[in-house]
Amino acid sequence: MIPQSHFLILGAILFAIGIYGALTRRTAIGILMSIELILNAANVNLITFNRFLGSPDGPAPSGADGLGQIFALFVIAIAAASAVVGLVLVIAIYRNSKTILMDKINLMKW
Amino acid sequence: MNGLIQTLNNLLNDFGLYREFVIKASFYFIAALTCLFAFMVVRSRDIFHCAVFLAATLFGVACVYLFLNAEFLAAVQVLIYVGAIVTLFIFAIMLTTKIHDKAIKQTNRQALIGGALALVLLSSLIAIINRNPWKAGGPGADREFLGLGELGKSLMSTYALPFEVISLILLAALVGAIVIGRTYKE
Numbered sequence: 001m002i003p004q005s006h007f008l009i010l011g012a013i014l015f016a017i018g019i020y021g022a023l024t025r026r027t028a029i030g031i032l033m034s035i036e037l038i039l040n041a042a043n044v045n046l047i048t049f050n051r052f053l054g055s056p057d058g059p060a061p062s063g064a065d066g067l068g069q070i071f072a073l074f075v076i077a078i079a080a081a082s083a084v085v086g087l088v089l090v091i092a093i094y095r096n097s098k099t100i101l102m103d104k105i106n107l108m109k110w
Numbered sequence: 111m112n113g114l115i116q117t118l119n120n121l122l123n124d125f126g127l128y129r130e131f132v133i134k135a136s137f138y139f140i141a142a143l144t145c146l147f148a149f150m151v152v153r154s155r156d157i158f159h160c161a162v163f164l165a166a167t168l169f170g171v172a173c174v175y176l177f178l179n180a181e182f183l184a185a186v187q188v189l190i191y192v193g194a195i196v197t198l199f200i201f202a203i204m205l206t207t208k209i210h211d212k213a214i215k216q217t218n219r220q221a222l223i224g225g226a227l228a229l230v231l232l233s234s235l236i237a238i239i240n241r242n243p244w245k246a247g248g249p250g251a252d253r254e255f256l257g258l259g260e261l262g263k264s265l266m267s268t269y270a271l272p273f274e275v276i277s278l279i280l281l282a283a284l285v286g287a288i289v290i291g292r293t294y295k296e
Contacts, residue, residue, distance in 0.1 A: 018152075
C-alpha cells in the first residue's frame with residue numbers, strides 16, 4: 001500500500017508551489033491560479049485523512065465516514081465561488097486601468 | 111464507473127504479484143507529473159500556457175483522488191475544475207491580456223525571496239510529516255469505496271445545513287459577479 005505520508009507530501013509540494021506562485025506572480029490571473037493550486041493541496045490532505053481515518057485498534061467513529069470527502073466538496077464549491085468573483089474583479093480592474101499587473105495598480109497608495 | 115474499476119481490478123489480479131507494483135508505480139508517476147505541471151503553472155512565461163498546465167495539474171490531482179478511493183470527488187474535480195474553472199480562466203485571459211505577449215515579465219521583484227520562503231515552508235512541512243508516526247494500516251486503511259448513495263444521504267441529513275449555506279454562498283457569488291461585471295450606461 002502507498003503510505004499516508006506520501007499523499008501528505010504531495011499535498012505539501014502542491015501547497016508550496018502555490019505559495020510561491022501567489023507571492024511572485026505579477027498578473028492577477030496568475031495569482032488566482034496559484035490560489036486554486038493551494039485549495040487543491042488542502043483537498044488532497046482532506047481526502048487523504050478521510051481515507052486513512054480510523055486507528056489500528058478499531059474502525060473509524062461512526063458518522064465520520066465521509067466527513068473528509070464532504071468537506072472537500074465544500075472546498076471545491078468555495079473555490080468555484082472565489083474564482084468567479086476574483087476573475088470578475090480582475091475584468092473590472094482591467095476596464096478601469098487597462099492593466100492586470102498587480103504592481104502597476106496603486107490607486108489606493110499614496 | 112464501478113464496472114470499469116471492477117474490470118481493471120480483474121485485469122490487475124491476473125498480474126498477481128505485480129499488482130501492487132503497478133499501482134505504486136502509477137501513483138508515483140502521476141504524482142511526479144502533477145508536481146511538474148504545478149511548477150509549470152507558476153513558472154511559465156505565457157499566461158495562456160499557465161491555464162493549460164493548470165488544467166493538467168487538476169486532472170492529475172483527480173487521478174490521485176482515485177488512489178484515495180474517492181471516485182465521486184475525482185469526477186467532480188474533472189467536471190468543475192477542468193470543465194468550468196479553467197474555462198473561466200481562459201475567458202478572463204482572453205478578455206484582459208494580449209495572449210501571446212511574452213515580453214511582459216511574469217515575476218515580480220520578490221521572486222528570490224518568495225522561492226526561498228516556499229522552499230523553507232516545504233522542507234519544514236515534510237520534516238513535520240516525517241516526524242509524525244502515522245498509524246496507518248488499521249481497519250480504516252482498507253475501507254471499501256465510499257458509495258455515492260452514502261455520500262448523498264449524509265449531505266441531505268447530517269450536513270444539510272452546511273449544504274444549504276454553500277448554495278446560498280454560490281448564489282451570492284453569482285449575483286455579485288453580475289453586479290461587478292456589468293457596464294453602466296451614463
